[in-house]
Amino acid sequence: MNYDVIVIGAGMAGLGAALSAQEYGAAVLLVEKAPFAQRGGNARRGSSFRASYGDMARLQPLISSFGQLDPAAVCIPPYSDDDYYHDLMAVTQGEADPELARTLVEESFGTLQWLKTLGVEFELNPKQTVRVGDSWYYPPGGPIQVKGGGESESLSAALFAQVEAKGVHVIYEARVRELLSSDNGGVIGVELDDAGGPRTVLSKAVVLASGGFEADAEMRKLYLGPEWERAKVRGTPYNTGDGIRLAFKVGADKAGDWKGAHAGMIDSRAPDVLSNNRAVRRSFPHGVIVNTDGKRFFDEGEDFEPLLYAKLGRAVLQQPGGIAFQIFDQKVRDLLSPYYKEATRVVASSLKDLAVQLQIAPEALEQTIEEFNRSIADVPFNPGIKDGKCTRGITPPKSNWAQALDSPPFMAFPGVCGITFTFGGVRINPKAEVLNTSGNSIPGLYAAGEVTGGLLYHHYPLGASFMNAAVFGRIAGEHAAKSE
Template identity: 40%
Template sequence: MSNQSSYDVVVVGAGNAALCAALAAREAGRTVLVLEKGTERKRGGNSYFTDGAIRFAYNDINDIRQLIPQLSDEEADKIVMPEYSTNDYYDDIMRVTGGKSMPALANHLVNESYQTISWMKGHGVEFELNYSNQSFEKEGQFHFWGGLPVKTHNIGMGLIKALFARAEELGVDIWYSSKAIELKTENGKISSVIVDQSNQTIEISASSVILACGSFEANKQMRSEHIGKDWEAAIVRGTEYNTGDGLTMALALGAQKYGEWSGCHSIGTDYNAPKVGDFTKPGDIFKKHSYPLSIMLNKEGERFVDEGADFRNYTYAKYGREILKQPDHVAYQIYDQQVRPMLRKEYNLDEATYYQADSLEQLVEKLPVNKESFLNTIAAYNDAVEEGYYNPTVKDGKSTKGITPPKTNWALPIEQGPFYAFPVTCGITFSFGGVLVNTSSEVLNENSEPIAGLFAAGEMVGGIFYENYPGGSGLMSGAVFGKTAGTSAARYVERKNTNIPS
């Protein structure tokens, strides 16, 4: 295919959802153009920044081996892989979203997950086991837990590289530095896309459009308007390009706003991390997730959460938001030498920023905080630590008494130098605001009827995630709704070309 001015399917965005959509439409025989707002070097959206963890339903190790054929019999014999059924996946979505996820969309995601990941494999995406984050070793066996045993080879970078390679191989056209700015319709049907290409405006004729260009997490003004004023200050963990363009274009055509527009996923991240994701440093390298082994203090020297309320999987998304509420949106995780060797690998990266000193007094001298209050809080915490058996691999119940907030598990006095303070702030992952789609990925209008020729996938789909999401479901949702959108758009174009009413 050469660059042309008319396409069957124009896909807006070039992350995981968009590229899956492009592949599905192209394999159905349609001409496809992918528009990427970023340069070639900054392609791939948030998907590029991921650790590649991807959540799907499976029966047993044999299902996993279909995706990872290089897994030898010998290696497989050492693996304990409990079933993760579609019901388990559905229940996890409902549990973390407080039951708010739209059942039809959640069911589509879980029911199509295995078939879709197998399809990705067929298109050259490679997978591997996520031993380090999702398994533990006991008596020579690796026990996988949590329903998330697989990640893409070479994390998000590997995923995006593989999808682009396949799209190019199949003859999908890809235009970089090409920002979609407006959608046009004729007789109520999508007819063209207006593109700002390196400051030149171009109109491309399109029989259908798939919007897969993220939510509005990288748009300060929209964050402030929809999530809250404080959110202007959040660090953007991924791409700078997801500024709500697709949502704005879809709403202008009468799409129904859907999902939790006032919500987003966020975490505690290095205070000195880049303000938006740095494409030269992908991977989830700035998070700071060992706080259950520490206490966190704000600038006023006050604690503000129960750091040991639960394992980090269950608290990190909530605590990102709590950090944002603190003065100057900063907190300090304090560790002593007893726990320093136990900290997660991100604490040992060159990118990790921290203060270190031999005594707490010297440490506090280095911090821009209320020094007296800071030392008093640490002393009060140390006094409140109860005796008990300390074990960071289980909820050990080793807690504090008589302080607010309490520390419910893993409470050790902070007393052995050297001491460390890791400054953290809030990093937004993605916002939950989207548009309403059906299980064919058609964008619906205010009357819940399809807007002819308009489809959406990925972060743009509202109503699946509220408050939180089960890790690894962002990529899976993008793949499932992306593939669905590509297939549906291809079918729509075929019917349109043959004048069959849709």
């Protein structure tokens, strides 16, 4: 069997690469490790895309539905290329590769438009908005998601429909074992195992799109640290670092933050491996988070939640027993995400009772909350903006949205670390070419998405991982198709 392009992995980057290569006239084989019923990788359940849309007028034609919202009541702040670049550099503490970051930002809006031509529908993300009076506020950069959200699986459904309609050949339950190299070191195909047994498939180019190593406990332990062995996996069980290992064997360089991962706080009773959004607890800016000692350890209001939640999991993992509790009172009950309705919880009419049920020393929790309540600046509360309603004189501070916990019954939601994806991977350039340790491209080898490193360090802004996979998947597909 010969193809022009072989794409390894049928998630966001792989589907994008396959469709892009096909558009440039390539005969494409898409190899996926998961069975058909579990296809789509992490992309199956994700939803938010971060793009520099400029202003509302430019974004609006992309949105097929405002849902229940009156468009006139929706407040979406402008978001320029520079805003996106600034957010990316801020959360990565200035370490993101500037060339990759610029490419991501500048290609982001065009990539959304491209996805729309491929049948992907977008809507305003109901989970990101906050109602203040008669208006609905969105944080800058994060207003849109795929129609129906992650649970609808509409993104991967649309892209697989295109792949099938356009004649991309997809094989499932197929695992690439080796990359084949020519005498000059260029990649010329793969060896894979599937239902038909082991076989060799030749091609002009190969695109690695096989995700990160989040589902491999040994690699997590080795690169992220020993405590990560016990992290729950929020994503697909199939992203076990295969593509990274394959690339290293043909001389690829490593890049990015090998100690970094996207990890949120998820329900303590969530299964060890799951791929959904329902278990993630993201309303913490409206309350406080304490550990089993009854102590706060995280600035719950440091920034808008989409710029914050993916580093909370790591902070929780570092607490005693790797568990923590989000605590709210009745004042903010209506601000909690709908997923809190089905969450593991403890409710009590006093902080003392709450502490007893959580097995926290009552006096410790009471002291933490009393100090917290006393430290709050006299500034109006406004969940729609960074309101500056902060604490003073306590560590860690809460920098925005600090309100006293004084309206029982109190609610506590126990959560643990759930890893979504890893940040370290193979080094690429803005053409998605894989680079070797001398900085030269490896002929015929491209990569995109989680399998690559260099863009994300320490943390991630909501929606940037999909955009990373989509932008560089599309670029990889184009250049792979043009490969000689």
